[in-house]
Amino acid sequence: MLTNLFEHIRKFVPLSEEEEQILAQYIEIRDVKKKDHLLKAGQVCQGNYFIIKGCCRAYFDSERDGEQIYHFAIENWWITDYISLEAHTPSESNIQALENTTYAVLYRDVQDGLFAAVPQLERYFRIILQKALTAAQLRVKYIFTQTGEERYHHFAGSFPDFVQRVPLYMIASYLGFTPEFISKIRAKKKA
Amino acid sequence: MLTNLFEHIRKFVPLSEEEEQILAQYIEIRDVKKKDHLLKAGQVCQGNYFIIKGCCRAYFDSERDGEQIYHFAIENWWITDYISLEAHTPSESNIQALENTTYAVLYRDVQDGLFAAVPQLERYFRIILQKALTAAQLRVKYIFTQTGEERYHHFAGSFPDFVQRVPLYMIASYLGFTPEFISKIRAKKKA
DNA sequence: CTGATTTCTTGAACTAGTTCAAGATTTTGA
DNA sequence: TCAAAATCTTGAACTAGTTCAAGAAATCAG
Numbered sequence A, B: 001m002l003t004n005l006f007e008h009i010r011k012f013v014p015l016s017e018e019e020e021q022i023l024a025q026y027i028e029i030r031d032v033k034k035k036d037h038l039l040k041a042g043q044v045c046q047g048n049y050f051i052i053k054g055c056c057r058a059y060f061d062s063e064r065d066g067e068q069i070y071h072f073a074i075e076n077w078w079i080t081d082y083i084s085l086e087a088h089t090p091s092e093s094n095i096q097a098l099e100n101t102t103y104a105v106l107y108r109d110v111q112d113g114l115f116a117a118v119p120q121l122e123r124y125f126r127i128i129l130q131k132a133l134t135a136a137q138l139r140v141k142y143i144f145t146q147t148g149e150e151r152y153h154h155f156a157g158s159f160p161d162f163v164q165r166v167p168l169y170m171i172a173s174y175l176g177f178t179p180e181f182i183s184k185i186r187a188k189k190k191a
Numbered sequence C: 001c002t003g004a005t006t007t008c009t010t011g012a013a014c015t016a017g018t019t020c021a022a023g024a025t026t027t028t029g030a
Numbered sequence D: 001t002c003a004a005a006a007t008c009t010t011g012a013a014c015t016a017g018t019t020c021a022a023g024a025a026a027t028c029a030g
Helices: A003-010 A017-026 A082-087 A108-117 A120-145 A148-158 A160-165 A168-175 A179-190 B003-010 B017-026 B082-087 B108-117 B120-145 B148-158 B160-165 B168-175 B179-190
Strands: A027-032 A037-039 A047-053 A055-062 A066-074 A093-097 A101-107 B027-032 B037-039 B047-053 B055-062 B066-074 B093-097 B101-107
Touching: A003 A017, A003 A047, A017 A027, A017 A108, A027 A037, A047 A055, A047 A066, A047 A108, A055 A101, A055 A168, A055 B120, A066 A160, A066 A168, A066 B120, A082 B120, A101 A108, A108 A120, A120 A148, A120 B055, A120 B066, A120 B082, A120 B120, A148 A160, A148 A168, A148 A179, A160 A168, A168 A179, B003 B017, B003 B047, B017 B027, B017 B108, B027 B037, B047 B055, B047 B066, B047 B108, B055 B101, B055 B168, B066 B160, B066 B168, B101 B108, B108 B120, B120 B148, B148 B160, B148 B168, B148 B179, B160 B168, B168 B179
Parallel strands: none
Antiparallel strands: A027 A101, A037 A093, A047 A101, A055 A066, A055 A093, B027 B101, B037 B093, B047 B101, B055 B066, B055 B093
């Protein structure tokens, strides 16, 4: 069940079979159905979620324009609300399954114990976080230097899987514009 | 000279005096004058910069709208181009001093050696990166849920130091709009 | 298989923020 | 101390993307 996670970790740091065993004791595996929530606004986020099978989105409800999606995750991606996780404050965002999903949870309150037992996991997360930060900076770059149309084509080119699996109006939300606008872009392309 | 850095590290992990000595051997201290570059587009970014005294910006040249600033740093902030640093590819961005600046460099190629010598620094960077990622997610949130006007007031409220130290047109760039627009916002407030 | 729900499309009126251009003010370096 | 450079302001014309409204198409649960 945790094979995905073990392999993902091995891309960055060594991990023996004994260490796999230890890790497994610190991790909880869960299932959610499509549309169920891994985290709801108001709850304090308790951990980091690794998607084993399925697809999720993280979003907040903004009074102005309904839901604003800020992150997607599919197989082998981590997803969480760092704001809530770090500050121990109630989350302002929701994490929801877009398909029936199996995921692993690493709870915040056991994380340091795990790092003490398997020190190179501290390194693994350092590397993962650095990659996530790189991606976040790149995202800001694209938001500011590309038009909506360019951003849509760029995203569709970079993540064709998402365009398949996720409704277009959610991609519109993630990219920061309206579903109507995405429709108009596509209409243009056919012509 | 490295007192700032040592204290910053101690906010997150313990650090003995012997470890300070070791760390100091891995770090290089540099000075740049206002307007000089810590990193220029085209160079491969070689390390992570910690601002001891001064103020810098990171930006790329976009053909569409001139310079796009994606990060500022003042005393006790780290700044680098993770995209270039991580992929070992020529940077598309520039890091420039906005004041005469003293900074510490941790070079990529000695970083692992340092972590081996002082393991809790791996943890320090994990924590720092998590905070940076949180900030980056928050930034995307604000970009998408607030109007330009709200974003300006929010930024000015959260980072009054920057509004003092950095020209307004650079803040406009960082927030993703034009200097003219920021002028109009301020004109409105006075009225 | 079928009605209900979810997702996608289209068009017309609209607005937040841009662009261009020019002048005013502030800061800087020699 | 003063000219040059950098920064900030203002107004008028403009545009990328929104909003609203309504219908069409696709998907889903029972």
